[in-house]
Amino acid sequence: SRCAQHAQPHVTVCICVHRRCSLGHISDLHSSDTTSLPGFENLTMGYNKYLRPYFGGEPVQIAMxxxxxxxxxxxxxxxxxxxxxxxxxRWTDPRLVFHGNKSFTLDARLVELLWVPDTYIVESKRSFLHDVTVGNRLIRLFSNGTILYALRITTTVACNMDLSKYPMDTQTCRLQLESWGYDENDVIFMWLRGNDSVHGIEKLRLSQYTVERYYTLVSKSQQETGSYPRLILQFELRRNILYFILETYVPSTLLVMLSWVSFWITLDSVPARTCIGVTTVLSMTTLMIGSRSSLSKTNCFIKAIDVYLGICFSFIFGALVEYAVAHYSSSQKCAAKAPQEGPANELTKEMEEVNITNILNSSVTSYKRKISFTSIEISSDNINCGDLTMKTHEKIKCVLRNKMHRIIGYFTIQNPSNVDHYSKLLFPLFFMLVNVFYWAYYLYF
Structure with missing residues (x-):
């Protein structure tokens, strides 16, 4: 019993010291000015910051x-x-009720002595509280026990984006607030005034985006350890396309139109037309590389701007191929005329020799024979596949050769100058049609 009598005062002293240490700052505040905080000296009696308000009872309602x-x-x-x-x-703690109708703003360092919600930002990659010149936190205590706790936070939050319509896209991002440890049996999250609980977002001026609309949601997060309350701010960002029109769309369209200039240059001007075609192709390639380098990590997406640049590149390359086809057809036609002029000149010379011989020999019979002999030589090139003297395999080869010539004749361009003539009309027409479908699809679907 003696040991017990000595132990009891010692335990009592320890409890008093512990309470004084944990609430030492508040006790000093009471002793310095008790009239500024009426009844505040009784607030700390029995207060435990490790227990939430209404512990063991109804959940705490936290308005944000x-x-x-x-x-x-x-x-x-x-x-x-x-x-x-x-x-x-904002939440209410009945343990901090005091008499009067006043509210008091306390030193932000006193938050360490009070219970506060364990709110965190979902999908946050990096976050920090500002601390210049002091920690940017606010604690305000009202007479009915309501506590206002304000923080200034800078956070980087993940936002899943669909870039298939870039740069004509609209992105939906979220800012989600959730309780880390207290489930819905302990705390209830709610917006203070619904959509009016969020301010400032309608006044934002962003470089590439315009805030279309925003709204607030109340949800729950089902985890393995329980169901946790969650508040969601969802806002839509529409990208401003004017910059991309001036930076990418207009230059690429002008390059396509520049490639059409070659249609008005004659086929004989090989250096001029080749220079225009190669220059526009290289310029378009540089423009495509530049547009993709700004989004190097998203090149796995096929974006709307990539589709348009691909269309422009196809038309520019098609103009270069058009000249190659037209020039090749023109050279083939010139080559085909050359052999025909050769036999005609030889025939004229032979006829002159025949006439000279006839005059010298004065023989009409020999003149007729030579003429007939010449006509036989000329017609010998035209092989008749129906000749009875030809063998069977020679007839088959002859028929196949004639059919191949006919097939090739179908695809042979008879007048190469018509290629440029039709290209002047077809290239702009198809490009306009493709643009109509492109802009209609990405702007309205």
Whole structure:
């Protein structure tokens, strides 16, 4: 019993010291000015910051509101955005009720002595609290026990983007707030005033985007350890396409139109037409590489801008191939005329020799024989496949050769100058039709 009598005062002293250590700052505040915080000296009696309000009873209702100060960057390559927000949380703790109708703003360092919700940002990659010149936190205590806890946070949040319509796309991003450890039996998250709980987002001015609309949602996150409350701010960002029109679409269209200039240049101007074709192809290739280098990490996507650049490249390359076909047909036609002129000249010379011989010999009979002999030599090139003297395999070869010549004749361009004539009309017409389908699909579907 003696040991027990000595032990009891020692335990009592330890408890008192522990309470004084944990709430030492508040006790000093009471002793310095008790009139500024009426009844505050009784607030800390029996208070345990490790236990939530209404512990063992009903869940704590936590109302939240947001101010979006800025969205500094939106990265398509990393698929995230960086935003600075003011997060305000309100809840009621009956253990902190005091008399009067006043509210008091406390030193932010006192938050270490109070219970606060364990809210975190879902899908956050990097986050930090601002601490210049002091930690940007606010604690305000109301007489009915309501606590206002405000934070200034900069966070980088993942945003899954669909870039198939880039740069005519609209992205939907989210900012999600969830309780880390307390499930829905302990805390309930709610927006303070619905959609009006979010401010500042309609005033944002972004470099490439315009905020179309935003709305708030209340949801739950089902995990293995329980169901946790979650608040969602969802906003839609529409990309401004004017920059891309001036930077990519207009230059690529002008390059296609430049390639059509070669249709008005004659086929004999080989250096001029070749120079235009090769220059436009190389310029288009450089433009395509430049547009893809800005989104190097998203090249696995087939974007709308890639489709358009591919269309322009096809038309430019087609103009170069058109000249190659027209020039080849023209050279083939010139080559075909040359052999025909050769036998005609030889025939004229032979006829002159025959006439001279006839005059010298004065023989009409010999003149007729030589003429008939010449006509036989000329007609000997035209082989008649129906000749009875030909063998069977020679007839088969002859028939196949004639059919091949007919087939080739179908694809032979009789007048190469018509290729340029039709290209002047068909190339612009098809390009306009493709543009109509392209813009209609990506803007309205």
């Amino acid at each position: 509101s947001l101010d979006i100060a800025s969205i500094s960057s939106i990265s398509e390559s990393d698929m995230d955005y960086t935003a600075t927000i003011y997060l305000r949380q």
